[in-house]
Amino acid sequence: MDAELKELYQQVILDHNKNPRNFRKIENANHFAEGYNPLCGDRLNIYVELEGGRIKDISFQGSGCAISKASASLMSSIVKGLPVEEAERLFEKFQAVITGKINDEENIEQLGKLAVFAGVKEFPSRVKCASLAWHTMIAAFKQEDKSVSTE
Amino acid sequence: MATEIINNNKRKSTGFDVNKIRADFPILKEIIHGKPLCYLDNAATTQKPQAVIDTIVKYYTSQNANIHRGVHYLSELATKEFEDARIKVKDFINASSEKEIIFTRGTTESINLIANVFNKAILKDGDEIIISAMEHHSNIVPWQLIQDQKKIKLRIIPIDDNGEIIFDEFIKLINDKTKLISIVYVSNSLGTINPVERIIEEAHRHNIPVLLDAAQAIQHIKIDVQKLDCDFLAFSGHKIYGPTGIGVLYGKEKLLESLPPFQGGGDMISKVTFEKTTYNELPYKFEAGTSNIADTIGLGTAIDYVSQIGLEKISLHENEILDYATESLLQIPELSIIGQAKHKSSVISFVFDNIHPHDAGTFLDFEGIAIRTGHHCTQPVMDRFNIPATSRASFAMYNTKEEVDVLVKGIKKLIEVFN
Numbered sequence: 094m095d096a097e098l099k100e101l102y103q104q105v106i107l108d109h110n111k112n113p114r115n116f117r118k119i120e121n122a123n124h125f126a127e128g129y130n131p132l133c134g135d136r137l138n139i140y141v142e143l144e145g146g147r148i149k150d151i152s153f154q155g156s157g158c159a160i161s162k163a164s165a166s167l168m169s170s171i172v173k174g175l176p177v178e179e180a181e182r183l184f185e186k187f188q189a190v191i192t193g194k195i196n197d198e199e200n201i202e203q204l205g206k207l208a209v210f211a212g213v214k215e216f217p218s219r220v221k222c223a224s225l226a227w228h229t230m231i232a233a234f235k236q237e238d239k240s241v242s243t244e
Numbered sequence: 245m246a247t248e249i250i251n252n253n254k255r256k257s258t259g260f261d262v263n264k265i266r267a268d269f270p271i272l273k274e275i276i277h278g279k280p281l282c283y284l285d286n287a288a289t290t291q292k293p294q295a296v297i298d299t300i301v302k303y304y305t306s307q308n309a310n311i312h313r314g315v316h317y318l319s320e321l322a323t324k325e326f327e328d329a330r331i332k333v334k335d336f337i338n339a340s341s342e343k344e345i346i347f348t349r350g351t352t353e354s355i356n357l358i359a360n361v362f363n364k365a366i367l368k369d370g371d372e373i374i375i376s377a378m379e380h381h382s383n384i385v386p387w388q389l390i391q392d393q394k395k396i397k398l399r400i401i402p403i404d405d406n407g408e409i410i411f412d413e414f415i416k417l418i419n420d421k422t423k424l425i426s427i428v429y430v431s432n433s434l435g436t437i438n439p440v441e442r443i444i445e446e447a448h449r450h451n452i453p454v455l456l457d458a459a460q461a462i463q464h465i466k467i468d469v470q471k472l473d474c475d476f477l478a479f480s481g482h483k484i485y486g487p488t489g490i491g492v493l494y495g496k497e498k499l500l501e502s503l504p505p506f507q508g509g510g511d512m513i514s515k516v517t518f519e520k521t522t523y524n525e526l527p528y529k530f531e532a533g534t535s536n537i538a539d540t541i542g543l544g545t546a547i548d549y550v551s552q553i554g555l556e557k558i559s560l561h562e563n564e565i566l567d568y569a570t571e572s573l574l575q576i577p578e579l580s581i582i583g584q585a586k587h588k589s590s591v592i593s594f595v596f597d598n599i600h601p602h603d604a605g606t607f608l609d610f611e612g613i614a615i616r617t618g619h620h621c622t623q624p625v626m627d628r629f630n631i632p633a634t635s636r637a638s639f640a641m642y643n644t645k646e647e648v649d650v651l652v653k654g655i656k657k658l659i660e661v662f663n
Contacts, residue, residue, distance in 0.1 A: 094661065095277060095610045102607075107662065111598075133602050134619050134632035156632055158600035159662065216606065 100212030101219070102159065109163035114170045115152040124236055128155075128229030130221055135161055139229040147176050151230070158222050160213065165226035167206055177234055183207075184227045190214070191223050260557045266642045268293040268549075279612025282647045287432050287460055287591050287638035288616050289482045292546070296486060299545040303538045310534055312511060326537050329544030330527070333492055336547045337477065338468040343497050343526035347540055350491035351459040352382040354478030355426070357493055357530065358455055359386035361503040362424060369395040372421045376401040376409050376438070377628055378431040381621040383457050387426070401427070403628060407434035407583035411442065418450055425454045429461035433620040433636065434583030435566075435591030437465070444473055453499065459483055463640070464562060464589045466555045469494055485640075486546030487539035493530070500526050507532040558641045562590040565639045569648045576652070578659050582634050590639035593620075599662045601635040607661070611654040 094102070122140035129136055137155035141148060151173055153165040172180040187207055189195040193214035201208050213223045266272050269291045274281045283291060303325070309318035311326050330345050339345060348354045373387050377400050387398050399417040401409045425447045430437050440456055447454045453475035458467060462479040469477055476499070481490040495503075505512055505523055509532035515522045523529045550558065569592055573579055582593040596604065605617035616636045619626045626632060637651060 097277075098607065098610045102603075102661070110662070132618065133600070134623070134626060135600075136632075156600075158602040160603070162600075219602070219606065222602065 106163040109166040110159035113166040124233040126233035160222040276612045282613040284637040286640035332544040346493040346530045350480040354493035372397045374425045428457040430589045433622040435588040436585035437587040481543035486543035490539040509533045593634040601633045
């Protein structure tokens with residue numbers, strides 16, 4: 094594979110695409126939102142169980158490209174157990190990295206496992222794939238019980 | 245192997261030399277991500293031969309002026325070049341008069357024009373328009389816009405699992421409220437060639453006019469509007485090796501005469517006072533404002549280029565490529581072809597068991613392969629087949645079997661990485 098392409102489709106992303114974590118429905122979820130990317134027709138449901146301002150459990154279902162699926166999978170693994178505010182802060186940083194607004198090693202490293210998405214910034218048409226799960230999760234926090242669009 | 249294929253191409257297609265044609269398209273020499281460009285996105289837009297590029301450069305370099313009312317040399321020259329392009333279009337589709345050729349921005353504007361003037365002059369509450377389930381959004385939304393003002397009904401001809409319209413269902417949709425049948429000639433997402441002759445015949449039995457969206461047909465199928473007897477026909481210049489931003493609406497003279505103007509402005513009038521304006525004669529009645537002169541002349545050159553090679557020879561070659569590609573792609577077990585109509589034009593849509601079209605598109609791009617991924621502006625088709633999107637390879641006269649091999653090799657690599 095080409096080096097730039099390898100940056101986009103890192104092994105971690107390919108792995109999460111094949112074996113997505115938290116790919117299920119939470120029956121007793123108290124927050125839910127549906128994400129939609131009109132560009133590719135992808136739909137993503139995010140289920141959240143909040144308890145005392147913390148994310149007790151989070152899961153997702155839907156169809157999407159490798160980037161959006163891996164992003165939902167990694168996001169759910171990482172934010173589980175975090176306070177809502179911290180997940181929101183993480184999203185801001187994540188968004189800044191994938192759009193290329195933050196480009197320094199230190200900041201990217203702070204993202205931990207999420208740093209694998211840094212390669213997305215070279216593919217402007219795919220930024221929305223990486224951010225769909227996050228937008229949908231934020232919407233779910235606010236209990237906006239409706240469809241979220243990336244447009 | 246490579247020379248063998250090239251020789252084959254030369255021998256089979258009687259004088260059709262694909263390498264000679266490729267040499268006319270400078271962009272085909274581009275290197276993309278370190279690989280030779282393999283351009284298979286022709287249903288989105290075709291590349292332009294040097295002759296078309298030269299025409300536009302020449303126009304702006306030595307012919308540019310506004311047309312029709314100027315008395316100076318350049319204006320007369322530009323007017324002649326512009327009107328010559330209209331004659332070329334007329335001859336190309338065998339219209340009976342230049343009056344029947346209206347220049348628009350493209351297929352979309354042509355359809356919007358008809359929707360707009362039908363709304364003004366013909367449609368009443370309760371009227372119905374028939375379209376098909378495989379229409380491009382540009383033949384759905386203009387009719388829905390009318391629905392904001394009037395209670396008109398859109399009736400949809402259903403399609404079967406192969407992507408063919410169900411003709412018996414079409415017949416059932418016709419009634420005395422039907423005011424127009426507006427249908428795509430060749431589907432941009434499925435490749436289906438619709439039985440437009442039969443549709444027109446059936447429509448005319450009930451005195452209903454037919455609008456053909458020929459955006460994906462004009463570059464592949466020889467169209468004779470008099471023989472077809474369609475009432476309106478819309479197409480875009482950029483799909484037939486011409487520039488973007490220029491398109492055509494053909495309409496039968498009598499019908500166009502009876503319809504009111506689309507937009508108001510210069511060029512479309514014969515006399516203006518503050519009390520009353522009389523409209524210009526056809527086709528100018530429908531061409532308000534300064535036209536896209538350079539690209540119209542460019543379209544004329546594109547039509548010359550296609551005519552010189554011959555649309556019959558072109559479609560013979562393209563069908564050979566389509567058959568070869570279909571055969572090759574069917575060998576890949578992880579892939580299914582969406583749209584398996586008996587009569588198809590050079591479009592193949594496909595999906596993978598476990599790979600999203602957008603991943604395929606990005607991955608193949610790095611092999612130098614340009615294909616389209618997404619819903620192709622036909623979301624109802626995607627819903628019909630219960631898929632979010634497809635990958636689509638579409639062929640033009642300059643594509644080769646070797647390029648199909650490059651695509652197949654790229655797809656095999658893709659499957660290896662993603663499965």
